[in-house]
Amino acid sequence: MKDMTELQFKVQAKGVKKHFHSQDGRVVHAIDNVTLDVGEGEFVALLGPSGCGKSTFLFMVAGFEQPSAGTLTLDGEEIREPGPNRGIVFQEYVLFPWRTVKKNIEFGLEIKKISKAERDEKCRDLIHLVGLAGFEDAYPHTLSGGMKQRVSIARALAYDPDVLLMDEPFGALDAQTRRRMIADLVKVHEATKKTFLFVTHSVDEAIGLADRICLFSARPSIIKQEYKVSVPRPRNVTSDEFVQLEREILESLDVEVEKMMHLDRK
Ligand SMILES: Nc1ncnc2c1ncn2[C@@H]1O[C@H](COP(=O)(O)OP(=O)(O)OP(=O)(O)O)[C@@H](O)[C@H]1O
Ligand SMILES: [Mg+2]
Secondary structure (H helix, E strand, O other): OOOHHHOOEEEEEEEEEEEEEOOOOOEEEEEEEEEEEEEOOOEEEEEOOOOOOHHHHHHHHHOOOOOOEEEEEEOOEEOOOOOOOEEEEOOOOOOOOOOOHHHHHOHHHHHOOOOHHHHHHHHHHHHHHOOOOOOOOOOHHHOOHHHHHHHHHHHHHHOOOOEEEEEOOOOOOOHHHHHHHHHHHHHHHHHHOOEEEEEEOOHHHHHHHOOEEEEEOOOOEEEEEEEEOOOOOOOOOOOHHHHHHHHHHHHHHHHHHHHHHHHHHO
16 A cells, blocks of 8 residues: 655665675675655755765665665555566666667567557657767767767667666766766756666766755665755856865765775775
8 A cells, every 4th residue: 555645756765785605605784774755856966985875775776675673665566576667777788789779679679568659759859859860870889988878868768667767877977978977968858757766976966967866875774865956957067066065075985894894805
């Protein structure tokens, strides 16, 4: 049964914990306690040191992993498995090399047995939205990293999911391409009004994109701090507000990175 008082939130995590049993028999406590409400249409960035559990959290929202304790819901319903209401974009470019840009994007639509006319129309819109017009018939090996990620984003959007889950999608791109991708993803968010959960290591990427930033602590992680990003859009990385927030978050993040380095040495 849906709890009607909680429906204004798209994704809700309450006291979520996650531990793993490693191959050598040890227990890895990845997430200690994460409580987070994500509003419909909100863009939330998850930031934290390497190994703190950001991907683990995202994978639980995706339904690939289950929390060890606590509850995780989407539209008030407990998340038990993956579903087409969540689109995922990873750091690696997971495209079909034998399919063109258009064919990659429409893969999910073919599975859903959507008619060719409807597929064509949807693909045309998505290709424009992600800035790939003119590359419809190109194969992935002929594309740059940024363009491949544009295809991945369009493909994730093709299912018309409510929530977009992105795990360091720009992590492998050069700084210049990354800046363009950030600006364009802001436009995608504005145009689609979907809910975004975006994992990143990069403070400036998080500030450039998000309505709110959740800073994860060292493992076993909690959300150490949340930052509402009120820097006016379009966000200028050199503006005083941007730089001030960046410094504040970096100082807090560095403390957690340091803690993780001690953990990893143990
Ligand atoms: N399937 C698994 N089995 C065992 N341990 C795991 C598993 N998945 C994740 N872990 C451990 O859980 C912790 C959190 O991993 P996770 O990949 O979520 O971190 P992360 O914050 O995404 O790191 P990064 O920024 O480097 O991607 C790590 O110690 C990792 O080794
Ligand atoms: Mg990760």
